[in-house]
Amino acid sequence: MKVTIDQDKCVASGQCVTAAAEVFDQRDEDGIVVLLNANPPVELAADVRQAAVVCPALAITVDE
Amino acid sequence: MTDVLNPVGENSTDVPEYPMARAAGCPFDPPPELRTKQEAGPLAKVRLWDGSMPWLVTRYADQRALLADPRVSADITRPGYPSSAPIRPGSSSISFILMDDPEHARLRRMVTAPFTIKRVEAMRPTVQKIVDDLIDDVLAGPKPVDLVEAFALPVPSLVICQLLGVPYSDHDFFQENSKTIIKRDASPDDRTAALSRLAAYLDDLVGAKLENPGDDLLSRLAERVTAGKLSRQAAAQMGVLLLIAGHETTANMIALGTLALLENPDQLAVLRESDDPKLIAGAVEELLRYLHITHNGRRRVALEDIEIAGHVIRAGDGLIMPNDIGNRDPEAFPEPDRLDLTRDARHHVAFGFGVHQCLGQPLARMELQVVYGKLYRRIPTLRLAEDLSQIPFKHDGSVYGVYRLPVTW
Numbered sequence: 147m148k149v150t151i152d153q154d155k156c157v158a159s160g161q162c163v164t165a166a167a168e169v170f171d172q173r174d175e176d177g178i179v180v181l182l183n184a185n186p187p188v189e190l191a192a193d194v195r196q197a198a199v200v201c202p203a204l205a206i207t208v209d210e
Numbered sequence: 211m212t213d214v215l216n217p218v219g220e221n222s223t224d225v226p227e228y229p230m231a232r233a234a235g236c237p238f239d240p241p242p243e244l245r246t247k248q249e250a251g252p253l254a255k256v257r258l259w260d261g262s263m264p265w266l267v268t269r270y271a272d273q274r275a276l277l278a279d280p281r282v283s284a285d286i287t288r289p290g291y292p293s294s295a296p297i298r299p300g301s302s303s304i305s306f307i308l309m310d311d312p313e314h315a316r317l318r319r320m321v322t323a324p325f326t327i328k329r330v331e332a333m334r335p336t337v338q339k340i341v342d343d344l345i346d347d348v349l350a351g352p353k354p355v356d357l358v359e360a361f362a363l364p365v366p367s368l369v370i371c372q373l374l375g376v377p378y379s380d381h382d383f384f385q386e387n388s389k390t391i392i393k394r395d396a397s398p399d400d401r402t403a404a405l406s407r408l409a410a411y412l413d414d415l416v417g418a419k420l421e422n423p424g425d426d427l428l429s430r431l432a433e434r435v436t437a438g439k440l441s442r443q444a445a446a447q448m449g450v451l452l453l454i455a456g457h458e459t460t461a462n463m464i465a466l467g468t469l470a471l472l473e474n475p476d477q478l479a480v481l482r483e484s485d486d487p488k489l490i491a492g493a494v495e496e497l498l499r500y501l502h503i504t505h506n507g508r509r510r511v512a513l514e515d516i517e518i519a520g521h522v523i524r525a526g527d528g529l530i531m532p533n534d535i536g537n538r539d540p541e542a543f544p545e546p547d548r549l550d551l552t553r554d555a556r557h558h559v560a561f562g563f564g565v566h567q568c569l570g571q572p573l574a575r576m577e578l579q580v581v582y583g584k585l586y587r588r589i590p591t592l593r594l595a596e597d598l599s600q601i602p603f604k605h606d607g608s609v610y611g612v613y614r615l616p617v618t619w
C-alpha cells in the first residue's frame with residue numbers, strides 16, 4: 147500500500163490522525179497533515195483506508 | 211415543458227418550502243417530507259423564504275461529492291446562493307465560512323493550531339475537570355434541575371472561553387447575543403444589532419490582547435494584527451464566529467443527546483456500563499449521525515454546469531445539502547433510523563464535508579466523549595422530570611436542540 151498526501155488541499159481537520167496515528171501527524175503551527183509512513187504495513191491498511199474516506203478535503207490518496 | 215434532465219420545472223407549484231417541519235412527537239427524526247424527497251430521487255426543488263428555488267440534494271454520496279467539489283462555491287455574495295435569512299452584503303456576519311479558497315484557506319489556517327489532535331488531547335484533563343465540577347454542582351443542588359442551564363451550556367462555553375481567552379464572567383452577554391444570531395425568525399435588524407454588539411466586544415478584547423497577550427487564540431490573532439497579516443476587524447470577526455460556533459452546537463448535542471439516550475434506555479445502558487474509550491468515541495459518532503443538530507442544510511451555489519446522478523445542475527443554481535437526511539440515507543447507514551451506539555458511523559456528515567468541514571470538530575468530539583462517558587456513570591438514575599411532550603424543541607433556529615431539559619435522579 148502506498149499513501150500520498152496533498153498538503154495544499156488539507157484543511158487540518160485531524161481526522162486522519164484519529165483514524166491512523168501511526169501513519170499521519172499534524173504540523174504544530176497550523177495542523178496541516180504530515181505523512182509519517184508512505185508504505186504502511188498491512189495491519190494498518192483498514193485504518194489508512196478509513197482515513198482517506200473521512201478526510202473532508204480529499205487530501206489522501208491510497209494506492210493498493 | 212419537461213426537461214428530461216431536470217424533471218422539476220421552475221414553474222412547478224408543488225415545490226415545498228424549505229426548511230421543512232419535523233413531525234410532531236418525533237423529535238429526533240428529520241422532517242418526513244425530506245424523507246419522501248429522498249425516496250423519490252437524488253434531487254428536488256425547494257422554495258426558500260425569498261421565493262428562490264434551489265436544489266435539494268437528498269443522498270449521502272451526492273452530498274459528499276458536491277461538498278468536496280471545487281466547482282461549487284460557499285460564497286454568500288454570489289447570485290444564486292441560497293441564503294437562509296436576509297444578510298446584508300458587506301455586513302460583519304460574513305466570515306471565512308462563507309468565502310471560497312484561497313481567502314478561506316488563508317484565514318482558516320490562522321485558527322487551526324488549537325484544534326490539532328495533540329492540542330485537543332492536551333485539553334482533555336481540563337475538560338474532564340470542568341465536567342466533574344459541574345456534575346458535583348448538579349448533584350449538590352436542588353432537583354429537578356434544567357440540564358441545559360446547569361450543564362449542557364456551561365461545559366462548551368467554559369471550554370471555548372478558555373481556548374479563546376474570553377472572560378467566562380461575560381457569558382450572559384455573549385450567550386444572549388449568540389441566541390439572537392442563530393434564531394431563524396430574528397429580524398435582520400435584531401440580528402445585525404446582536405452581531406455588532408458581539409463584534410464590538412471582541413474588538414475590545416483583541417485590543418486588550420494587543421497590549422497584554424496571553425496563552426490563547428485571541429492573543430495569537432492579535433499577534434497577526436501586529437504583524438500586518440490580519441486586520442483588527444477580521445480578528446474580531448473570527449472571535450465572534452468561534453465563540454458562537456464553539457458553544458451553541460456542542461451544548462445542543464449534550465442536551466439533545468441526553469434526551470435521545472433517556473428515550474432509548476438500552477442504548478443509555480451501553481454508555482453507563484462501559485468506560486472503554488473506543489466504545490465511547492464510537493457512541494459519540496453515532497449520536498452525531500443520528501441527531502444532526504444543524505438542521506438548515508449546508509448551502510452552496512454551482513459555479514459551472516455539474517452533472518450529478520444523471521441530472522444537470524446549471525451554473526448559478528443554488529444547492530442545499532441537508533446533513534440530517536444525508537445521515538439517514540439507508541445506502542450509507544443500514545437501518546438509519548435506529549440509534550445503535552455500536553455501529554460504525556464515523557463517515558457521517560454531521561460536521562459537513564469538503565474544505566468547510568467544521569473547524570472545531572476535534573474539540574467537539576473530545577468534549578462529547580468526556581460528557582457522554584461521565585454523565586450517566588456519575589448519575590446513573592438520571593431521568594426526565596417532565597413528560598417528553600412538555601419539552602420545548604428549537605424548531606426556530608439554525609441549530610436544533612431543546613430550550614430546557616428538566617431532569618432528576
Ligand code: SF4
Nearest residue numbers: 156157159160162201
Ligand atoms: S483528514 Fe485530511 S484535511 Fe484532515 S488533517 Fe488529515 S489530510 Fe488534512
